[in-house]
Amino acid sequence: MVTGSGGIGGVNFVRALKLFSDKFFIVGTDFNKYYLQFAELDERIISPKHSDPNFITFLNKLVEKHKIEFLHSQPSSEALVVSQNLDKISTKTLLPLPNVISTDKLETQKILSKSGILVAKTKVIDNYDMIANAFEELDGGPLWIRAKSGAGGNLSLLCNNSSEVEYWMKLWI
Numbered sequence: 001m002v003t004g005s006g007g008i009g010g011v012n013f014v015r016a017l018k019l020f021s022d023k024f025f026i027v028g029t030d031f032n033k034y035y036l037q038f039a040e041l042d043e044r045i046i047s048p049k050h051s052d053p054n055f056i057t058f059l060n061k062l063v064e065k066h067k068i069e070f071l072h073s074q075p076s077s078e079a080l081v082v083s084q085n086l087d088k089i090s091t092k093t094l095l096p097l098p099n100v101i102s103t104d105k106l107e108t109q110k111i112l113s114k115s116g117i118l119v120a121k122t123k124v125i126d127n128y129d130m131i132a133n134a135f136e137e138l139d140g141g142p143l144w145i146r147a148k149s150g151a152g153g154n155l156s157l158l159c160n161n162s163s164e165v166e167y168w169m170k171l172w173i
Contacts, residue, residue, distance in 0.1 A: 001026070001027040001028070001029065001059070001062060001063065001066070001068045001070070001071050001072070001091075002014055002026060002027075002028045002029070002039070002041075002072045002073075002074060003028075003029045003030075003047065003050075003059065003071070003072070003073045003074060003078045003082070004029070004030055004073065004074035004075050004078045005026075005028030005029060005030050005036065005039040005041060005044075005074065006028070006030035006032055006034075006035025006036040006037070006038050006039055007030070007035060007074055007075050009074040009075055010028065010030070010039055010074040010075075011038050011039045011040075013072060013074060014026055014028065014039045014040055014041060015040065018040055025042045025043075025066075026039075026040075026041050026042050026043075027041065027042065027043045027045065027062060027066050027068060028041035028043070028044055028045070029044075029045045029046070029047035029059075029062070030044075030046065030047060031046065031047050031048060031049045031050075033046050043066070045062060047059075050077050050078040050080075050081040051081075055081060056081070056082070056085045056088050056089065059071065059082070059089065060088070060089065060090045063089075063090050063091045064090065068091050069091060069092065070091060070092050070093070070094075071089060071091050071092070071093045072093070072094075073093070073095065076101060077150065079095055079101055080098060080101045082095055083095045083096065083097060083098045083100075083101055084098045104148050104149060105146065105147075105148050105149065106122065106124065106148050109122050120144070121137075121138050121139075123137055123138055125145075125165065125169070128166055128169065131162045131165045131166060131169075132162055134165075135161075135162060141159065141160060141161065142158050142159060142160045143158075143159050143165065144156060144157070144158055144159075145157050145158075145159050145165055145168050147172065155168075155172055
C-alpha cells in the first residue's frame with residue numbers, strides 16, 4: 001500500500017514498482033480525490049489527512065481488508081505520522097524512527113551541508129528588515145522563498161525583488 005500515492009513521490013514510487021514487476025497489487029490512498037487519479041493503482045482509496053486522529057486506524061483497516069504486506073508512506077508528513085506509530089502499524093514498513101525523519105527543511109539543509117553535500121545557499125528571513133540583506137548576501141537574487149516544513153515544495157515562490165518576498169511573508173507568516 002502506498003499512502004499519499006497521488007503526489008509526485010507516490011506516483012513515481014508506484015511507477016517504479018510497476019516497472020520492476022507487474023505482479024504487485026497496489027492499493028493507494030490519498031486525501032485528495034483528484035490527485036488519487038494520477039497513480040497507476042489497482043485500487044484507489046480516499047483517506048483522511050495524516051493529521052486526522054483516525055489516520056492510523058484507517059490504514060490498519062485497509063491492511064487487514066486487502067492483506068497488505070508492505071506499507072510505503074508518501075509524502076514526508078505522512079511518513080512521519082506512520083513512523084511515530086510504528087508499534088501500531090499492522091504490516092511491514094521500511095521507515096526510520098521519527099527523529100530521523102526531519103520535517104524542518106532548514107535542518108535538513110544543515111545536515112546535508114555538514115556531510116559535504118552541496119546545497120543551495122540558505123538564509124532565514126524572520127522579519128521584513130532582513131529581506132534586503134538576504135538579497136545582498138545571496139548575490140542579488142532571484143531567491144527561492146519557501147516554508148521550512150511541508151512536502152512538495154510547500155509554499156515555494158521564486159522572488160525577483162524585496163517586494164515579492166514581503167508580499168509572500170504577509171500572506172504566509
